[in-house]
Amino acid sequence: MIPLEEAQALVLGASTRLEPRTFALADALGCVLAAPAVAKVDVPPFANSAMDGYALRAVDTKGAPVTLQVVGRVLAGATLSGEVGPGQAARIMTGAPVPPGADAVAMIERTRAAEVASGDERVVIEAPVEPGENVRPPGGDVRAGDEVLGSGREVGPTQLAALVSAGCSAVEVHPRPRVGVISTGDELVEPGRPLGPAQIYDSNRPMLLALVAEAGGRAVDLGRAADDEDALAGRIADALGRVDVLLLSGGVSVGDVDVVRIVLERLGGAATRWMQIAIRPAKPFSFTVLSGPERPVPVFGLPGNPVSSAVSFELLVRPALRAMGGHRVTTRPRVTARAAAPLRRRPDGRTHFVRVELVSDVPLAASCGHAGAHGLARTWTARPCPGQGSHQIRSMGLADGLAVLADGDGVETGEEVEVIVTNSALAAGFAGTP
DSSP, X not given: OBOHHHHHHHHHHHOOOOOOEEEEHHHXXXXXXXXXXXXXXXXXXXXEESSSEEEEOGGGGTTSSEEEEEEEEEOTTOOOSSOOOTTEEEEEOTTOBOOTTOOEEEEGGGEEEOXXXXXXXXXXXXXXXXXXXXXXOTTSSBOTTSEEEOTTOBOOHHHHHHHXXXXXXXXXXXXXOEEEEEEEOTTEXXXXXXXXXXXXXXXXXXXXXXXXXXXXXXXXXXXXXXXXXXXXXXXXXXXXXXXXXXXXXXXXXXXXXXXXXXXXXXXXXXGOEEEEBSEESOOEEEEEEEEOSSSXXXXXXXXXXXXXXXXXXXXXXXXXXXXXXXXXXOSOOEXXXXXXXXXXXXXXXXXXXXXXXXXXXXXXXXXXXXXXXXXXXXXXXXXXXXXXXXXOHHHHXXXXXXXXXXXXXXXXXXXXXXXXXXXXXXXXXXXXXX
Protein backbone atom coordinates (compact mmCIF):
# COMPACT_ATOMS: atom_id res chain seq x y z
CA MET A 1 0.00 0.00 0.00
CA ILE A 2 1.08 3.60 -0.56
CA PRO A 3 0.28 6.63 1.62
CA LEU A 4 -2.70 8.77 0.61
CA GLU A 5 -0.42 11.80 0.37
CA GLU A 6 1.72 10.07 -2.25
CA ALA A 7 -1.32 9.30 -4.41
CA GLN A 8 -2.60 12.85 -4.03
CA ALA A 9 0.77 14.31 -5.05
CA LEU A 10 0.87 12.06 -8.13
CA VAL A 11 -2.61 13.12 -9.22
CA LEU A 12 -2.12 16.85 -8.59
CA GLY A 13 1.24 16.84 -10.35
CA ALA A 14 -0.40 15.57 -13.54
CA SER A 15 -3.57 17.69 -13.33
CA THR A 16 -2.32 20.98 -14.72
CA ARG A 17 -4.36 24.17 -14.74
CA LEU A 18 -6.37 24.71 -17.91
CA GLU A 19 -5.11 27.46 -20.19
CA PRO A 20 -6.97 30.79 -19.89
CA ARG A 21 -9.64 31.67 -22.42
CA THR A 22 -11.78 34.73 -23.00
CA PHE A 23 -15.45 34.03 -22.31
CA ALA A 24 -18.56 36.14 -22.63
CA LEU A 25 -19.94 36.82 -19.17
CA ALA A 26 -22.88 34.48 -19.71
CA ASP A 27 -20.41 31.62 -20.22
CA ALA A 28 -18.04 32.58 -17.40
CA LEU A 29 -20.32 31.63 -14.49
CA GLY A 30 -18.47 29.22 -12.21
CA CYS A 31 -15.10 29.92 -13.82
CA VAL A 32 -12.07 31.47 -12.10
CA LEU A 33 -10.63 34.74 -13.37
CA ALA A 34 -7.19 34.26 -14.91
CA ALA A 35 -6.55 38.02 -15.10
CA PRO A 36 -7.99 41.06 -13.29
CA ALA A 37 -11.28 42.37 -14.66
CA VAL A 38 -11.06 46.13 -15.24
CA ALA A 39 -14.01 48.55 -15.26
CA LYS A 40 -14.87 50.06 -18.63
CA VAL A 41 -17.11 52.79 -17.16
CA ASP A 42 -17.63 54.63 -13.90
CA VAL A 43 -20.07 52.97 -11.51
CA PRO A 44 -22.42 54.74 -11.20
CA PRO A 45 -21.87 56.55 -14.50
CA PHE A 46 -23.60 59.72 -13.28
CA ALA A 47 -24.60 61.38 -10.01
CA ASN A 48 -27.90 59.84 -8.91
CA SER A 49 -30.26 59.97 -6.00
CA ALA A 50 -29.94 57.49 -3.14
CA MET A 51 -33.48 58.28 -1.98
CA ASP A 52 -36.96 59.14 -3.15
CA GLY A 53 -37.27 62.83 -2.37
CA TYR A 54 -36.46 66.27 -3.77
CA ALA A 55 -33.29 67.36 -5.55
CA LEU A 56 -32.31 70.85 -4.49
CA ARG A 57 -29.51 73.23 -3.57
CA ALA A 58 -28.35 72.51 -0.02
CA VAL A 59 -27.84 76.22 0.64
CA ASP A 60 -31.58 76.81 0.16
CA THR A 61 -32.41 74.56 3.14
CA LYS A 62 -30.62 76.66 5.75
CA GLY A 63 -33.07 77.82 8.37
CA ALA A 64 -35.49 74.98 7.51
CA PRO A 65 -38.36 74.55 7.38
CA VAL A 66 -38.32 76.30 4.01
CA THR A 67 -40.75 76.29 1.10
CA LEU A 68 -39.39 75.65 -2.41
CA GLN A 69 -40.98 75.74 -5.85
CA VAL A 70 -41.26 72.32 -7.54
CA VAL A 71 -40.04 72.65 -11.13
CA GLY A 72 -40.46 69.07 -12.36
CA ARG A 73 -40.03 65.36 -11.73
CA VAL A 74 -37.08 63.07 -12.49
CA LEU A 75 -37.60 59.32 -12.90
CA ALA A 76 -34.94 56.63 -13.25
CA GLY A 77 -33.85 56.53 -16.88
CA ALA A 78 -34.95 60.13 -17.57
CA THR A 79 -33.55 63.63 -17.11
CA LEU A 80 -35.00 66.99 -16.08
CA SER A 81 -35.65 69.51 -18.80
CA GLY A 82 -33.73 72.49 -17.46
CA GLU A 83 -32.03 72.89 -14.10
CA VAL A 84 -32.78 73.52 -10.47
CA GLY A 85 -32.29 77.18 -9.60
CA PRO A 86 -32.32 79.14 -6.34
CA GLY A 87 -35.44 78.51 -4.31
CA GLN A 88 -36.40 75.51 -6.45
CA ALA A 89 -36.57 71.72 -6.12
CA ALA A 90 -37.34 68.75 -8.38
CA ARG A 91 -39.19 65.63 -7.31
CA ILE A 92 -36.73 62.73 -7.79
CA MET A 93 -36.84 58.94 -7.53
CA THR A 94 -34.14 56.59 -6.28
CA GLY A 95 -31.51 56.01 -8.98
CA ALA A 96 -32.60 58.97 -11.12
CA PRO A 97 -29.89 61.40 -12.26
CA VAL A 98 -29.49 64.47 -10.07
CA PRO A 99 -30.43 67.46 -12.30
CA PRO A 100 -28.05 70.34 -13.02
CA GLY A 101 -28.03 72.96 -10.30
CA ALA A 102 -28.92 70.54 -7.51
CA ASP A 103 -26.26 69.29 -5.12
CA ALA A 104 -28.31 67.34 -2.55
CA VAL A 105 -31.51 65.35 -2.08
CA ALA A 106 -33.98 65.80 0.77
CA MET A 107 -35.58 62.46 1.61
CA ILE A 108 -39.34 62.35 1.08
CA GLU A 109 -39.99 61.54 4.75
CA ARG A 110 -38.68 64.99 5.73
CA THR A 111 -40.88 66.96 3.36
CA ARG A 112 -44.55 67.80 2.95
CA ALA A 113 -46.66 69.45 0.32
CA ALA A 114 -47.14 73.20 0.82
CA GLU A 115 -50.61 74.68 0.78
CA VAL A 116 -50.59 77.48 -1.80
CA ALA A 117 -53.39 79.43 -3.43
CA SER A 118 -51.77 79.60 -6.83
CA GLY A 119 -51.39 76.72 -9.27
CA ASP A 120 -47.68 76.43 -8.53
CA GLU A 121 -46.56 73.25 -6.82
CA ARG A 122 -44.45 73.84 -3.76
CA VAL A 123 -42.85 71.64 -1.12
CA VAL A 124 -41.83 72.28 2.47
CA ILE A 125 -38.37 71.00 3.37
CA GLU A 126 -38.58 70.38 7.09
CA ALA A 127 -34.89 69.76 7.88
CA PRO A 128 -31.68 71.20 6.41
CA VAL A 129 -29.47 68.99 4.19
CA GLU A 130 -25.75 69.16 3.51
CA PRO A 131 -24.14 69.33 0.04
CA GLY A 132 -23.85 65.80 -1.37
CA GLU A 133 -26.41 64.37 1.05
CA ASN A 134 -28.28 61.39 -0.45
CA VAL A 135 -26.36 61.79 -3.72
CA ARG A 136 -24.33 58.93 -5.18
CA PRO A 137 -21.38 60.51 -7.01
CA PRO A 138 -20.20 59.20 -10.39
CA GLY A 139 -17.55 56.53 -9.84
CA GLY A 140 -18.49 56.26 -6.18
CA ASP A 141 -18.32 52.47 -6.43
CA VAL A 142 -15.74 51.92 -9.18
CA ARG A 143 -13.89 54.24 -11.52
CA ALA A 144 -13.24 53.37 -15.16
CA GLY A 145 -9.86 51.63 -15.27
CA ASP A 146 -10.13 50.33 -11.71
CA GLU A 147 -9.87 46.62 -10.96
CA VAL A 148 -13.35 45.24 -10.37
CA LEU A 149 -12.30 41.70 -9.44
CA GLY A 150 -8.83 40.23 -9.15
CA SER A 151 -7.45 37.06 -10.71
CA GLY A 152 -8.30 33.92 -8.77
CA ARG A 153 -11.83 35.09 -8.00
CA GLU A 154 -14.61 32.69 -8.95
CA VAL A 155 -17.34 34.28 -11.07
CA GLY A 156 -20.61 33.80 -9.22
CA PRO A 157 -23.98 35.58 -9.45
CA THR A 158 -22.93 38.70 -7.53
CA GLN A 159 -19.60 38.84 -9.37
CA LEU A 160 -21.55 38.80 -12.64
CA ALA A 161 -23.55 41.79 -11.43
CA ALA A 162 -20.39 43.72 -10.54
CA LEU A 163 -18.83 42.97 -13.92
CA VAL A 164 -21.92 43.91 -15.90
CA SER A 165 -22.30 47.18 -13.95
CA ALA A 166 -18.69 48.05 -14.78
CA GLY A 167 -19.29 47.59 -18.51
CA CYS A 168 -17.43 44.28 -18.84
CA SER A 169 -18.85 42.01 -21.53
CA ALA A 170 -16.11 39.36 -21.53
CA VAL A 171 -13.44 38.15 -19.09
CA GLU A 172 -10.32 35.99 -19.20
CA VAL A 173 -10.88 32.84 -17.15
CA HIS A 174 -9.67 29.32 -16.59
CA PRO A 175 -12.41 27.14 -18.11
CA ARG A 176 -14.32 24.72 -15.96
CA PRO A 177 -12.86 21.28 -16.75
CA ARG A 178 -15.06 19.05 -18.89
CA VAL A 179 -15.27 15.78 -16.98
CA GLY A 180 -16.57 12.64 -18.66
CA VAL A 181 -18.03 9.87 -16.51
CA ILE A 182 -18.32 6.22 -17.57
CA SER A 183 -19.60 3.47 -15.31
CA THR A 184 -18.62 -0.10 -16.13
CA GLY A 185 -20.21 -3.45 -15.41
CA ASP A 186 -22.64 -5.95 -16.97
CA GLU A 187 -24.65 -5.93 -13.74
CA LEU A 188 -25.66 -2.27 -13.99
CA VAL A 189 -29.15 -1.11 -14.96
CA GLU A 190 -30.44 2.39 -15.64
CA PRO A 191 -32.80 3.84 -13.00
CA GLY A 192 -36.47 3.31 -13.83
CA ARG A 193 -36.00 -0.06 -15.50
CA PRO A 194 -36.90 -3.34 -13.75
CA LEU A 195 -34.02 -5.26 -12.22
CA GLY A 196 -33.20 -8.67 -13.63
CA PRO A 197 -31.40 -11.49 -11.82
CA ALA A 198 -28.06 -10.37 -10.30
CA GLN A 199 -28.56 -6.76 -11.48
CA ILE A 200 -28.26 -3.49 -9.56
CA TYR A 201 -29.03 0.11 -10.42
CA ASP A 202 -26.17 2.24 -11.68
CA SER A 203 -25.90 4.72 -8.81
CA ASN A 204 -22.24 5.64 -9.31
CA ARG A 205 -22.64 7.51 -12.57
CA PRO A 206 -25.35 9.97 -11.44
CA MET A 207 -23.49 10.42 -8.16
CA LEU A 208 -20.19 11.20 -9.87
CA LEU A 209 -21.84 13.52 -12.40
CA ALA A 210 -23.37 15.45 -9.51
CA LEU A 211 -20.07 15.53 -7.59
CA VAL A 212 -18.30 16.87 -10.68
CA ALA A 213 -20.83 19.68 -11.03
CA GLU A 214 -20.62 20.47 -7.31
CA ALA A 215 -16.82 20.67 -7.59
CA GLY A 216 -17.10 23.25 -10.38
CA GLY A 217 -16.58 20.96 -13.37
CA ARG A 218 -18.74 20.52 -16.46
CA ALA A 219 -20.11 17.00 -16.15
CA VAL A 220 -20.34 14.98 -19.38
CA ASP A 221 -22.41 11.79 -19.17
CA LEU A 222 -20.67 9.17 -21.31
CA GLY A 223 -23.00 6.36 -20.29
CA ARG A 224 -22.44 2.83 -19.14
CA ALA A 225 -19.94 0.40 -20.63
CA ALA A 226 -20.31 -3.36 -20.53
CA ASP A 227 -17.47 -5.62 -19.42
CA ASP A 228 -16.03 -5.80 -22.93
CA GLU A 229 -12.46 -4.67 -23.61
CA ASP A 230 -12.90 -3.46 -27.18
CA ALA A 231 -16.15 -1.62 -26.45
CA LEU A 232 -14.63 0.16 -23.47
CA ALA A 233 -11.45 1.03 -25.36
CA GLY A 234 -13.55 2.56 -28.15
CA ARG A 235 -15.63 4.51 -25.66
CA ILE A 236 -12.50 5.92 -24.00
CA ALA A 237 -10.84 6.80 -27.31
CA ASP A 238 -13.93 8.70 -28.41
CA ALA A 239 -14.11 10.54 -25.09
CA LEU A 240 -10.55 11.88 -25.31
CA GLY A 241 -11.63 14.44 -27.89
CA ARG A 242 -14.57 15.65 -25.81
CA VAL A 243 -13.30 16.00 -22.25
CA ASP A 244 -10.42 17.34 -20.16
CA VAL A 245 -10.73 14.61 -17.52
CA LEU A 246 -12.18 11.10 -17.59
CA LEU A 247 -13.66 9.21 -14.63
CA LEU A 248 -14.28 5.46 -14.75
CA SER A 249 -16.03 3.62 -11.94
CA GLY A 250 -15.69 -0.11 -11.40
CA GLY A 251 -13.26 -2.68 -12.75
CA VAL A 252 -10.10 -1.31 -11.09
CA SER A 253 -9.43 -4.20 -8.73
CA VAL A 254 -8.03 -7.64 -9.58
CA GLY A 255 -11.18 -9.56 -10.51
CA ASP A 256 -11.42 -11.84 -13.52
CA VAL A 257 -13.44 -9.29 -15.53
CA ASP A 258 -11.96 -6.03 -14.24
CA VAL A 259 -11.63 -4.80 -17.82
CA VAL A 260 -10.78 -1.21 -16.89
CA ARG A 261 -7.39 -2.40 -15.71
CA ILE A 262 -6.78 -4.30 -18.96
CA VAL A 263 -7.94 -1.46 -21.23
CA LEU A 264 -6.01 1.30 -19.45
CA GLU A 265 -2.85 -0.78 -19.53
CA ARG A 266 -3.40 -1.19 -23.27
CA LEU A 267 -4.02 2.54 -23.83
CA GLY A 268 -1.76 4.04 -21.19
CA GLY A 269 1.03 1.53 -21.07
CA ALA A 270 3.63 1.90 -18.36
CA ALA A 271 2.24 5.31 -17.41
CA THR A 272 -0.81 3.69 -15.80
CA ARG A 273 -0.52 3.43 -12.03
CA TRP A 274 -2.48 0.79 -10.13
CA MET A 275 -2.51 1.70 -6.50
CA GLN A 276 -3.52 0.16 -3.24
CA ILE A 277 -3.85 3.29 -1.10
CA ALA A 278 -3.51 3.02 2.66
CA ILE A 279 -7.09 4.15 3.33
CA ARG A 280 -10.43 2.56 4.09
CA PRO A 281 -12.71 2.66 2.19
CA ALA A 282 -11.40 3.26 -1.37
CA LYS A 283 -8.14 1.32 -1.28
CA PRO A 284 -8.01 0.32 -5.01
CA PHE A 285 -7.40 3.24 -7.38
CA SER A 286 -5.89 3.77 -10.80
CA PHE A 287 -4.53 6.82 -12.56
CA THR A 288 -3.03 7.52 -15.94
CA VAL A 289 -2.74 10.33 -18.45
CA LEU A 290 -3.77 9.64 -22.05
CA SER A 291 -3.00 11.76 -25.10
CA GLY A 292 -5.97 13.74 -26.35
CA PRO A 293 -6.29 15.87 -29.50
CA GLU A 294 -6.22 19.10 -27.47
CA ARG A 295 -4.23 18.25 -24.32
CA PRO A 296 -3.26 15.31 -22.10
CA VAL A 297 -6.33 13.85 -20.37
CA PRO A 298 -6.04 12.58 -16.77
CA VAL A 299 -7.99 9.34 -16.37
CA PHE A 300 -9.15 8.22 -12.92
CA GLY A 301 -10.21 4.67 -12.19
CA LEU A 302 -12.47 4.61 -9.13
CA PRO A 303 -13.73 1.57 -7.22
CA GLY A 304 -17.16 0.18 -8.06
CA ASN A 305 -18.47 0.13 -4.50
CA PRO A 306 -20.44 3.38 -4.25
CA VAL A 307 -19.00 4.62 -0.95
CA SER A 308 -15.47 3.84 -2.10
CA SER A 309 -16.16 5.68 -5.35
CA ALA A 310 -17.45 8.74 -3.46
CA VAL A 311 -14.52 8.77 -1.01
CA SER A 312 -12.01 8.39 -3.86
CA PHE A 313 -13.61 11.35 -5.56
CA GLU A 314 -13.45 13.50 -2.42
CA LEU A 315 -9.83 12.70 -1.60
CA LEU A 316 -8.26 12.44 -5.06
CA VAL A 317 -10.47 13.69 -7.88
CA ARG A 318 -12.06 16.78 -6.40
CA PRO A 319 -8.76 18.54 -5.54
CA ALA A 320 -7.48 17.82 -9.05
CA LEU A 321 -10.57 19.28 -10.72
CA ARG A 322 -10.39 22.38 -8.54
CA ALA A 323 -6.71 22.86 -9.40
CA MET A 324 -7.35 22.44 -13.12
CA GLY A 325 -10.08 25.08 -12.93
CA GLY A 326 -7.74 27.59 -11.31
CA HIS A 327 -9.27 27.56 -7.83
CA ARG A 328 -7.00 28.67 -4.99
CA VAL A 329 -8.74 26.45 -2.44
CA THR A 330 -8.93 22.87 -3.67
CA THR A 331 -9.85 20.91 -0.55
CA ARG A 332 -12.93 20.67 1.64
CA PRO A 333 -12.95 22.47 5.01
CA ARG A 334 -12.11 20.50 8.14
CA VAL A 335 -13.44 20.90 11.67
CA THR A 336 -12.49 19.41 15.01
CA ALA A 337 -15.43 17.63 16.62
CA ARG A 338 -16.04 15.53 19.69
CA ALA A 339 -17.20 11.97 19.13
CA ALA A 340 -20.80 11.39 20.25
CA ALA A 341 -20.13 7.64 20.33
CA PRO A 342 -17.03 5.44 20.07
CA LEU A 343 -15.41 5.47 16.61
CA ARG A 344 -13.45 2.26 17.02
CA ARG A 345 -11.24 0.50 14.49
CA ARG A 346 -8.42 -2.04 14.40
CA PRO A 347 -4.81 -1.25 13.51
CA ASP A 348 -4.22 -2.20 9.86
CA GLY A 349 -1.75 0.36 8.52
CA ARG A 350 -4.51 2.46 6.94
CA THR A 351 -6.31 5.72 7.64
CA HIS A 352 -10.04 5.10 8.07
CA PHE A 353 -12.72 7.56 6.96
CA VAL A 354 -15.94 7.15 8.96
CA ARG A 355 -19.19 8.71 7.78
CA VAL A 356 -20.53 11.01 10.48
CA GLU A 357 -23.30 13.50 11.07
CA LEU A 358 -22.13 16.86 12.44
CA VAL A 359 -24.16 18.59 15.13
CA SER A 360 -23.39 22.06 16.49
CA ASP A 361 -24.34 23.60 19.81
CA VAL A 362 -25.07 26.86 17.94
CA PRO A 363 -28.19 26.75 15.72
CA LEU A 364 -27.43 27.31 12.06
CA ALA A 365 -29.86 30.24 11.83
CA ALA A 366 -28.27 31.98 14.83
CA SER A 367 -24.78 31.85 13.36
CA CYS A 368 -25.80 32.39 9.72
CA GLY A 369 -23.98 29.13 9.01
CA HIS A 370 -20.57 30.63 9.77
CA ALA A 371 -18.23 29.30 12.40
CA GLY A 372 -17.94 31.98 15.04
CA ALA A 373 -20.43 34.34 13.35
CA HIS A 374 -21.81 37.05 15.67
CA GLY A 375 -19.18 36.06 18.24
CA LEU A 376 -20.73 32.62 18.80
CA ALA A 377 -18.11 29.91 19.27
CA ARG A 378 -19.27 26.66 17.72
CA THR A 379 -18.64 23.25 19.22
CA TRP A 380 -19.13 20.32 16.90
CA THR A 381 -20.21 16.79 17.75
CA ALA A 382 -19.60 13.91 15.33
CA ARG A 383 -22.19 11.12 15.39
CA PRO A 384 -21.44 7.97 13.34
CA CYS A 385 -23.97 7.15 10.64
CA PRO A 386 -25.50 3.66 10.62
CA GLY A 387 -23.96 1.27 8.11
CA GLN A 388 -20.27 1.83 7.43
CA GLY A 389 -19.71 -0.81 4.75
CA SER A 390 -18.26 0.33 1.41
CA HIS A 391 -21.48 -0.83 -0.28
CA GLN A 392 -23.80 1.08 2.08
CA ILE A 393 -24.35 4.35 0.22
CA ARG A 394 -27.29 5.38 2.41
CA SER A 395 -24.85 6.26 5.18
CA MET A 396 -23.02 8.57 2.75
CA GLY A 397 -26.32 10.24 2.03
CA LEU A 398 -26.87 10.81 5.75
CA ALA A 399 -23.33 12.02 6.42
CA ASP A 400 -22.13 15.59 6.80
CA GLY A 401 -18.50 14.59 6.69
CA LEU A 402 -15.77 12.00 6.98
CA ALA A 403 -14.12 11.53 10.38
CA VAL A 404 -10.40 10.90 9.92
CA LEU A 405 -9.15 8.02 12.06
CA ALA A 406 -5.41 7.48 12.04
CA ASP A 407 -4.06 3.95 12.28
CA GLY A 408 -4.73 2.61 15.76
CA ASP A 409 -7.70 1.81 17.94
CA GLY A 410 -9.91 4.76 17.03
CA VAL A 411 -11.57 7.42 19.18
CA GLU A 412 -13.65 7.06 22.32
CA THR A 413 -16.78 9.03 23.23
CA GLY A 414 -15.94 12.65 24.01
CA GLU A 415 -12.53 12.59 22.37
CA GLU A 416 -11.65 14.96 19.54
CA VAL A 417 -11.61 13.87 15.92
CA GLU A 418 -10.93 15.75 12.70
CA VAL A 419 -13.80 15.74 10.19
CA ILE A 420 -13.70 16.59 6.48
CA VAL A 421 -16.95 18.46 5.80
CA THR A 422 -18.55 16.97 2.68
CA ASN A 423 -22.07 18.37 3.11
CA SER A 424 -21.92 21.37 0.75
CA ALA A 425 -24.72 23.25 2.49
CA LEU A 426 -22.84 23.00 5.78
CA ALA A 427 -19.41 23.56 4.23
CA ALA A 428 -20.60 26.83 2.69
CA GLY A 429 -20.55 28.35 6.15
CA PHE A 430 -16.78 28.14 6.43
CA ALA A 431 -14.53 30.90 5.11
CA GLY A 432 -12.55 29.92 2.05
CA THR A 433 -14.71 26.91 1.31
CA PRO A 434 -14.49 25.76 -2.31
